[in-house]
Amino acid sequence: MNTxxxxxxxxxxxxxxxxxxxxxxxxKECSILxxxxxxxxxxLRELHQGILEVDEEVIEHHLFRCHLKPSYERSIFPNDFAxxxxxxxxxxxxxEKLATxxxxxxxxITDIRQVLADTIDDHLCAREPHVPWAKEGFSFxxxxxxxxxxxxxVWARTPSELAKLFYEVDVSSIYYHFFDxxxxxxxxxxxxxxxxxxxxxxxxxxxxxxxxxxHLLSLEEVRGELIEIxxxxxxAP
Amino acid sequence: xxxxxxYRPIVGPAALRMIRNLAADLKGTRFxxxxxxxxGGGVAEILERLVPLLCELGIEAEWEVIEGTSDFFRFTKNxxxxxxxxxxxxTEADIEEYEKVQRINASRFDFNRDLVLIHDPQPAGLIAQxxxxxxWIWRCHIDLSRPQRNAWRFLEPYxxxxxxSVFTLPSFAKKLTHPQYLITPxxxxxxxxxxxxxxxxxxxxxxxxxIPRDMPVLLQVSRFDSFKDPLGVIDAFEMVRRYxxxxxxxxxxxxxxxxxxxxxxQQVRERAGGLQDVYIRExxxxxxxxxxxxxxxxxxxxQKSLREGFGLTVTEGLWKGKPVIGGAVxxxxxxxxxxxxxxxxxxxxxxxxxxxxxxxRPELRRRMGENGKKLVQQNFLITQHLRNYxxxxxxxxxxxxxxxx
Numbered sequence: 001m002n003t004x005x006x007x008x009x010x011x012x013x014x015x016x017x018x019x020x021x022x023x024x025x026x027x028k029e030c031s032i033l034x035x036x037x038x039x040x041x042x043x044l045r046e047l048h049q050g051i052l053e054v055d056e057e058v059i060e061h062h063l064f065r066c067h068l069k070p071s072y073e074r075s076i077f078p079n080d081f082a083x084x085x086x087x088x089x090x091x092x093x094x095x096e097k098l099a100t101x102x103x104x105x106x107x108x109i110t111d112i113r114q115v116l117a118d119t120i121d122d123h124l125c126a127r128e129p130h131v132p133w134a135k136e137g138f139s140f141x142x143x144x145x146x147x148x149x150x151x152x153x154v155w156a157r158t159p160s161e162l163a164k165l166f167y168e169v170d171v172s173s174i175y176y177h178f179f180d181x182x183x184x185x186x187x188x189x190x191x192x193x194x195x196x197x198x199x200x201x202x203x204x205x206x207x208x209x210x211x212x213x214x215h216l217l218s219l220e221e222v223r224g225e226l227i228e229i230x231x232x233x234x235x236a237p
Numbered sequence: 238x239x240x241x242x243x244y245r246p247i248v249g250p251a252a253l254r255m256i257r258n259l260a261a262d263l264k265g266t267r268f269x270x271x272x273x274x275x276x277g278g279g280v281a282e283i284l285e286r287l288v289p290l291l292c293e294l295g296i297e298a299e300w301e302v303i304e305g306t307s308d309f310f311r312f313t314k315n316x317x318x319x320x321x322x323x324x325x326x327x328t329e330a331d332i333e334e335y336e337k338v339q340r341i342n343a344s345r346f347d348f349n350r351d352l353v354l355i356h357d358p359q360p361a362g363l364i365a366q367x368x369x370x371x372x373w374i375w376r377c378h379i380d381l382s383r384p385q386r387n388a389w390r391f392l393e394p395y396x397x398x399x400x401x402s403v404f405t406l407p408s409f410a411k412k413l414t415h416p417q418y419l420i421t422p423x424x425x426x427x428x429x430x431x432x433x434x435x436x437x438x439x440x441x442x443x444x445x446x447x448i449p450r451d452m453p454v455l456l457q458v459s460r461f462d463s464f465k466d467p468l469g470v471i472d473a474f475e476m477v478r479r480y481x482x483x484x485x486x487x488x489x490x491x492x493x494x495x496x497x498x499x500x501x502x503q504q505v506r507e508r509a510g511g512l513q514d515v516y517i518r519e520x521x522x523x524x525x526x527x528x529x530x531x532x533x534x535x536x537x538x539x540q541k542s543l544r545e546g547f548g549l550t551v552t553e554g555l556w557k558g559k560p561v562i563g564g565a566v567x568x569x570x571x572x573x574x575x576x577x578x579x580x581x582x583x584x585x586x587x588x589x590x591x592x593x594x595x596x597x598r599p600e601l602r603r604r605m606g607e608n609g610k611k612l613v614q615q616n617f618l619i620t621q622h623l624r625n626y627x628x629x630x631x632x633x634x635x636x637x638x639x640x641x642x
Contacts, residue, residue, distance in 0.1 A: 029255050033628040034419040036410035136583075137565050141407030143419070146632050150258045170255045 020155035025195045027152045029170040032068045032145040041140040043133040048120045056109040057144045063103045065145050088138035094123045163230035171219045239427050248620045259627040264295035267350040271301045273359035276522040279549040286425045303342040303360045308334050311496050313359045319388030320379050321544040343367050364398045372400040372637040378546045380567040381409040401633045405547045422547045423622040429525035442530030448516050453483040456535035461489050461502040464544045468508050469585045476589035481596050484514035490522045532557045552617045555609030560602050562591050578609035
């Protein structure tokens, strides 16, 4: 499947803008379709083994793209591994450790995989011979996903205009530009900060965006924070 | 006829624009979907809405229904039960009948399409009867987590002929050689079953069905099917009634592809005979407004399933702002979070306990109802389904084209 799609269809009834002029920020949206891998874990030992053995895209799905999946628990813990440890194992100590882990720090999925596996292994060692088991019906299912990226047709020329437009696009736009961008760009920065760098001289906005503790926020919460920052512009503290 | 724009007040303009963007490249796609019943059951309800919406988006979508003999539907019901884990005998004669019905139906439909989507085991064998000129997808709505071996062995060779499969939950997925995808079913917030109702409309339905409103109402809406455990619900109600005054409503319809319904209905009537405040109501497949009113007038929604593909009645109950108590199986676990919007239970005693717990806490019921409605709004409405179908079409056709390039 194409993972990028830069054309978007016309939408009757929607006031579509012409193509974004140079220097404008063009908002993209994305959508995922989840694919089961057939592999599951019923206890922490199996989760550990699975993390070591599954394809990189599976780790990526459970740590990053999981933000695009429906889940009530996403508002509490930021990744699938932490959620499962809390809900299925009732092991909140491990859930907290896995939730605190910042996957945007390591350079590669290989490194991320190792940190996750080591964290779980340490936890298992500390509790030997006890191995936490999932409640019946709560196995962990390893998944991957396909993602489709679309131009929304919505663009902004100024930060305050961008803030006004965030509710006109799907919240997946925040995932693409703010979460996923950090892994797409070698400098590890989000698209909004890069755009502000290229087109504006407002260091205050960039600093406030960079100061967001986004990793523990949901997409909706990040959107709210960005609207707050961008709409207040340079008047902000 | 509902148009996509009608959903705008519920899901917002961004969701609709994104759907239109996803559909843009798929305009003109000749899409055929086939299931086994036009009325009754969640699949028919979903297709009734999805197909017109796909057409509105420029996809040439058509929905066909296979025809079969009573022997065929008895066999496919057995297969359905066996795939959900119950011991059923599959005879050679049954298998011959299945193949015969597939052959007859294969000649009824035009398979000259760009994409074919087949639902569940009943029409799954069509793929073996026609030359494949486009990608075929098998959409399974059944809980396949613990199938009877013989049933899966019967079905698997057919499923392997497909280019992709779609399951509701990861626990239902099987070891197959083609890609598998996950899509949860959804409800239509604008349908007669789910739209807002006035108090007058709700009262009128309760009056018509002769169900009193002067005590708390516990409601389970589902087909009369042993996997929905209506007898267990009555047992739990008896336990509750020793402590609290309330009534139980068991309401359900039958589907044309479910010959077992009448037997279970009879069992339920016999079990409830002589019990006070138990109301058994057999509803017509088109009694959507009645279901809606019953759910909106209820205090607690129950879905004590022993196996469950997804449990759209849970989704419906949550959408009406009610706390839902459901069996800890299948898709119910993806919808009910303990203490957030209801409870999942593992026993009849558990059901009785949480009913009593909630009946004595009206404020908690109200809060849970709000949580449940929000959960459905964000995840389980038909617009999300439409978006997933469009994603599926992209994924499967792209793969088909790339393997042939």
